[in-house]
Amino acid sequence: MFNYTMRRLLLAIPTLLFIALVIFLLLELSPGDPMADMPLTIPPEIREQMRLALGLGEPWYTRFFKWLYLFSVVEPSHVLASITGLENLAIDGQRIISFQTRSPVGDIIAQRLPQTLWVVGLSYLFGILVSLPIGIYSAYRQYSWFDQAGTFVSMVGFSLPTFFTGPLLILIFSIWLGWFPIIYDTTLVVDSWYDFALQMRQMAMPVFVLTLYNAAQITRFMRASMLDNLTQDCVRTARAKGLTERVVVLVHVLRNSMIPVITVIALGIPQIFTGAIITEQIFRVNGLGQLLITAIYATDIPMVLTLSVVFAILIVVFNLIADLLYAVFDPRIRYD
Amino acid sequence: MHDGAVPVLDVRNLKTVFSTRSGEVHAVNSVSFDLRPGELLGVVGESGSGKSVTMMSLLGLLPSPPAEIRGGEVWLGDTDLLTLGEDGLRKVRGREVGFVFQDPMTSLNPVFTVGFQLTEPLRTHLGMSKTRARERAVELLELVGIPDARRRLGDYPHQFSGGMRQRVMIAIALACDPKVLIADEPTTALDVTIQAQILELVKELRQKLGMAIIWITHDLGVIAGIADRVMVMYGGQVAEHGPVRELFANPAHPYTRALLQTMPKIHGARDAKLRVIEGQPPVMGRHPESCPFMARCAHAFDRCARENPTRRDIGAGHDVACHWDHRTGEPVQDLAEVAS
Numbered sequence A: 001m002f003n004y005t006m007r008r009l010l011l012a013i014p015t016l017l018f019i020a021l022v023i024f025l026l027l028e029l030s031p032g033d034p035m036a037d038m039p040l041t042i043p044p045e046i047r048e049q050m051r052l053a054l055g056l057g058e059p060w061y062t063r064f065f066k067w068l069y070l071f072s073v074v075e076p077s078h079v080l081a082s083i084t085g086l087e088n089l090a091i092d093g094q095r096i097i098s099f100q101t102r103s104p105v106g107d108i109i110a111q112r113l114p115q116t117l118w119v120v121g122l123s124y125l126f127g128i129l130v131s132l133p134i135g136i137y138s139a140y141r142q143y144s145w146f147d148q149a150g151t152f153v154s155m156v157g158f159s160l161p162t163f164f165t166g167p168l169l170i171l172i173f174s175i176w177l178g179w180f181p182i183i184y185d186t187t188l189v190v191d192s193w194y195d196f197a198l199q200m201r202q203m204a205m206p207v208f209v210l211t212l213y214n215a216a217q218i219t220r221f222m223r224a225s226m227l228d229n230l231t232q233d234c235v236r237t238a239r240a241k242g243l244t245e246r247v248v249v250l251v252h253v254l255r256n257s258m259i260p261v262i263t264v265i266a267l268g269i270p271q272i273f274t275g276a277i278i279t280e281q282i283f284r285v286n287g288l289g290q291l292l293i294t295a296i297y298a299t300d301i302p303m304v305l306t307l308s309v310v311f312a313i314l315i316v317v318f319n320l321i322a323d324l325l326y327a328v329f330d331p332r333i334r335y336d
Numbered sequence B: 001m002h003d004g005a006v007p008v009l010d011v012r013n014l015k016t017v018f019s020t021r022s023g024e025v026h027a028v029n030s031v032s033f034d035l036r037p038g039e040l041l042g043v044v045g046e047s048g049s050g051k052s053v054t055m056m057s058l059l060g061l062l063p064s065p066p067a068e069i070r071g072g073e074v075w076l077g078d079t080d081l082l083t084l085g086e087d088g089l090r091k092v093r094g095r096e097v098g099f100v101f102q103d104p105m106t107s108l109n110p111v112f113t114v115g116f117q118l119t120e121p122l123r124t125h126l127g128m129s130k131t132r133a134r135e136r137a138v139e140l141l142e143l144v145g146i147p148d149a150r151r152r153l154g155d156y157p158h159q160f161s162g163g164m165r166q167r168v169m170i171a172i173a174l175a176c177d178p179k180v181l182i183a184d185e186p187t188t189a190l191d192v193t194i195q196a197q198i199l200e201l202v203k204e205l206r207q208k209l210g211m212a213i214i215w216i217t218h219d220l221g222v223i224a225g226i227a228d229r230v231m232v233m234y235g236g237q238v239a240e241h242g243p244v245r246e247l248f249a250n251p252a253h254p255y256t257r258a259l260l261q262t263m264p265k266i267h268g269a270r271d272a273k274l275r276v277i278e279g280q281p282p283v284m285g286r287h288p289e290s291c292p293f294m295a296r297c298a299h300a301f302d303r304c305a306r307e308n309p310t311r312r313d314i315g316a317g318h319d320v321a322c323h324w325d326h327r328t329g330e331p332v333q334d335l336a337e338v339a340s
């Protein structure tokens, strides 16, 4: 298993390099000019100098390899330095600079990450916690009113996009009822119970919207997986052994059903970072998703490239984790 | 009903009905049989004749809905299992009655070790400690002939061959020393040599432990080899029943006679054709008032359509549910039923 993991990690490197190159070239070919936002009164020769200062004068391969070096060595060193608090770990010199804000992308991402983790991460966690029991019970009592209601709600949650449910909630709860703020205030510092209550209130709607969506997906999956396993021969054996219904369902059936569900949950984790782009935009949560959108609008190539490659890394890594979890939970699977 | 010892299991007029979209299916229609201590009762009948459903009904193992037990009594010692609730039945399953199912590939849970699955009934029913249960599990695996038992407790089912898995299933069924072992086609999924080994094992275990066994099979050859008595089922009913030698020597029901003729004979003529029973198996529940075998029966006459035959005693512990008398080749005159 260790060898397998190592081999997969090594194989991931060329994959990611290729992904990075493709994204880079796509951005290269795409229309748009980072200078477009500059006042038109700037004379053309100054404009050209500004372009050169942004590094846009060099051939694409030079820029790609420079970016690659900064991305894989310099930026991680700064991240490491701020995590460990050891300032001298950071490599001095040039960093990847966002065209839009003129600050290092690593720092901006580090600033935005907590918002995303709080709102999107929490809704993923809630989604899991809500959906597993519902999925299990729905399957166990298939076609009961509970199952019918659960299936209906999850179908609604699954098919209504967050850009519909989001504005709907804003309309009802912010505009009509006035219970929750429309805009997420990122500058809020929680140091009193009052601020904590404010934080809860502003998180309520985005977290609810995303929880509904996540829970809907995982519930459907959990239910289907339980239904697959409830009719297995080995479940009949467990009953014939005289085990209680509780043990039969929550040990024998659930243990089998969790295998695919756990992999799906692991595969969904990168979406915590990427998938909430729309929801963050709607509720003005300035997390990573919103960062990516604004960077795209501003043709902030270094930011878009860096964020996209970070997302790609997350996806590749969690794919590997999902595969490894599969082997951990299913004794029939052995990777050598 | 029969002379001799008090039966360990006495089933009377068991009726199980499935409610389906297209109406009710009378999967078990007034089935009665008994099982005496230490005896092996063979149950034969074609696919869909209700063998499994009968046995599952005894212990409430059928999902309800769609299954519903409409009536009857199932006496295990002096309790009627049908009057026990789910909690009561649970104490009987695996404790008093052990089950072995057809497919050893799927009957064991793939994600738990054999040791875990084997110690579960011991800990549930007998309240054994973990270590005590493991000791007993080693004994059980040795009893069913699994070499290197102690080490194999930590293995998963996929690490065992089909025959070995069926041995594990038998060990699980016998874990709490049940009075009755119900084996539902335990060798059908295995190849012939393994099948023979499992049969030997069961014969041996029966002598050692003395439990009564119900052995369901399609294979009349197997029945002839191990059973004391045979019950032939057709269309959810008992067609014929009797001691094994008697029944094989004097089959009385046209279905049993046809079944015996379909058996290929080793010493038979080279060019003898493999016989089949003509016609389709019955759709149960369509005409509960007529004989289910009527459509395929060479001897059927008007009474068969009007009246579903009840079992009548024909001597030597042998009874048959048929209006036709195999001895005279004529419809039966008197209506001596099996007293029950």
Ligand SMILES: Nc1ncnc2c1ncn2[C@@H]1O[C@H](COP(=O)(O)OP(=O)(O)OP(=O)(O)O)[C@@H](O)[C@H]1O
Binding pocket: B018, B019, B020, B025, B027, B045, B046, B047, B048, B049, B050, B051, B052, B053, B054, B066, B284
């Ligand atoms: N869940 C169910 N719903 C409806 N009908 C069922 C159900 N399970 C079984 N039956 C009916 O009960 C009848 C008896 O089935 P059973 O499994 O007892 O047959 P069997 O004699 O064990 O056959 P086999 O030799 O193939 O195992 C079948 O004909 C089937 O129509």
Ligand SMILES: [Mg+2]
Binding pocket: B051, B052, B053, B184
């Ligand atoms: Mg069967």
